Amino acid sequence: MKNDTIGTLRGSGNIYRDFDKPDADVRQLKAILATEIIKVLDKKGLSVRKAQSLTGIDAADFSRVRNADYSESGVCVNLDLRLRMDSPFRLIL
Template identity: 55%
Template sequence: MSIGDDMELIHGSGNVFRDFGRDDADLRQAKALMASEIIKILDTRQWTTRKAEEATGISHADFSRIRRAKVERFTLDQLMTILTRLGQEVELSVNVHPRQDAPHPHASA
């Protein structure tokens, strides 16, 4: 779909990391979604990173990293633990299906 003379509208996949070709797109998306929930909770409660540390026992440095979207060093289970300590129940849903852009490893050439 064209918009004007020099712009084209392209619909994304719903995962910006996949749209930019990242091999670890699904993991990055899951971490970003959990970090977003943590930030929302801190904002709703109007907690500083120090207050969050005091309430959860998780270091304020970790909360600072999450606020700055520096989640590379966190595992999914660490982010789930943080959410749990913030009084949240975490429920994950996993759907597995072949990637449309990936060749099948046993496909003949």
Template identity: 55%
Template sequence: MKKDKLEVVRGSDNPFRDIGSPNADTKLLKADLSGKIIDILDKKGWSQRQASKETGIDQADICRIRNADLKGFTIDRLVKILNNLNYTVEVTVRPNRRRTRVAVHASV
């Protein structure tokens, strides 16, 4: 059996950019925010129904966030959900040392 050599490629801090996805920075920010929403809901132990009641967001939308189906979500809407969970979102914009592009990071 012939062994194929794998090429190892170091990725950036944004997997969406690495695969050439359009709007990579926006997609990464939305993924970070939705990941934090999932973490908070898991720590609270809330069902989708309870999360819907507490956040004012439809239960189907909570399900979509959990399934990483973020096409219909804006950054603004994800921030609103975090605000409804009593969290504040801070966005930091700084030059990216590895590229000439600007890196955007959010912390909750």
């Protein structure tokens, strides 16, 4: 039997940067904002349609966030979604 050892590699804290993805910081910010949006939707028990009626933002934008599809939404859209959710949060850049 071989005695193979498994090494440990510490990441940067940004999975996108660790895998050399383009726009790693933007992707990370979108993921963080999406996580916060989903937390509020879940905490308040909101469907994407109900969130639309409360915020005036298209349900498709909420649906894209729920499905982790950030390709069509910019950071500004995600931040706007989050700010309209009527729940305080801190953004540290």
